[in-house]
Amino acid sequence: xxxxxxxxxxxxxxxSAGWLALIIIVLVIIADQALKIWVKTSFYLGESYxxxxxxxxxxxENNGMAFGMELWNKLFLTFGRILAVGIFIWIICxxxxxxxxxxxxxxxxxxxxxxxxxxIFDCVFYGVIFNNPMPPEVAQIFPADGGYxxxxxxxVVDMLYFPLFxxxxxxxxxxxxxxxxxFFAYIFNLADSAIxxxxxxxIFFYSKDSSLALSILGKSGTAEDTDKK
Numbered sequence: 001x002x003x004x005x006x007x008x009x010x011x012x013x014x015x016s017a018g019w020l021a022l023i024i025i026v027l028v029i030i031a032d033q034a035l036k037i038w039v040k041t042s043f044y045l046g047e048s049y050x051x052x053x054x055x056x057x058x059x060x061e062n063n064g065m066a067f068g069m070e071l072w073n074k075l076f077l078t079f080g081r082i083l084a085v086g087i088f089i090w091i092i093c094x095x096x097x098x099x100x101x102x103x104x105x106x107x108x109x110x111x112x113x114x115x116x117x118x119x120i121f122d123c124v125f126y127g128v129i130f131n132n133p134m135p136p137e138v139a140q141i142f143p144a145d146g147g148y149x150x151x152x153x154x155x156v157v158d159m160l161y162f163p164l165f166x167x168x169x170x171x172x173x174x175x176x177x178x179x180x181x182x183f184f185a186y187i188f189n190l191a192d193s194a195i196x197x198x199x200x201x202x203i204f205f206y207s208k209d210s211s212l213a214l215s216i217l218g219k220s221g222t223a224e225d226t227d228k229k
Contacts, residue, residue: 017103018096021110028114032190033121036157037141040126043159044135054164060187061155078123078152081116088113095213104201105209111198118191119156126154158187 015023043049043059050056063074092109095101127149130139149155166182202210 016096017101017106018092020103021092021096021106021113024107024110025114025117028111028190028194029118029121032114032118032194035159035190036122039159040130040139040157041141042138044133044138046135048161054162056161056163057159058161058187060158062158063155074123075152078120081120081123085113085117085120088116091213091217094217098213098216101209101213101216102206105206105213108198108201108206111194111201115191115193115195115198118189118194122156123154124152126157127151128154130154156189158189158192160189160193161187 039057039059043057045059045061048056048058063077088109092106092113095109096106126147128147128151129142130147131143131145132148133139162184164183166180169176169179169181171177
């Protein structure tokens, strides 16, 4: 066997985990922001466009967390997201060379990082670069009279809506009798989807990798150094 052949066998095949994570993060952020900007400049607030009987685009905005939930102060959420993204980027940098971690684990962390970063752009910039006209007018980007808010006070754009089925509870049921119920009434965006997919991957497929990653992060030195010990 020649030296060249030995070198090829010794090298890991395919794209490195670090580059794969970077590509995923960039692509998710670009896709998320492109869809949000298109919806915000093409739909008036509350407008919907049916794709199928169970899926439609519906433009809403919210001040809070994923799926339109509003639990804490706006600035607290924005800076919390920025801190979370910084932590996830640090985790990826520490673990990208860990040979005993599967690439799927890094992909899952990259999806969570991209999702958190995607919603940061809305919060930080959208209040300044978009106006907020009354329906049926649509928003303008970089309006002459300025944006609808200030830096870090923008609202998150959501549009993915899956009204799978709905019904009214029977009148004889206690507490909910006669009330309208819609299964999965949440409206969300691509960034929210990336976070959910990443978390699901960690829970169902990479729980062992998560435990191993925690042990690596708890040790001094890089993940590559840890593999050599």
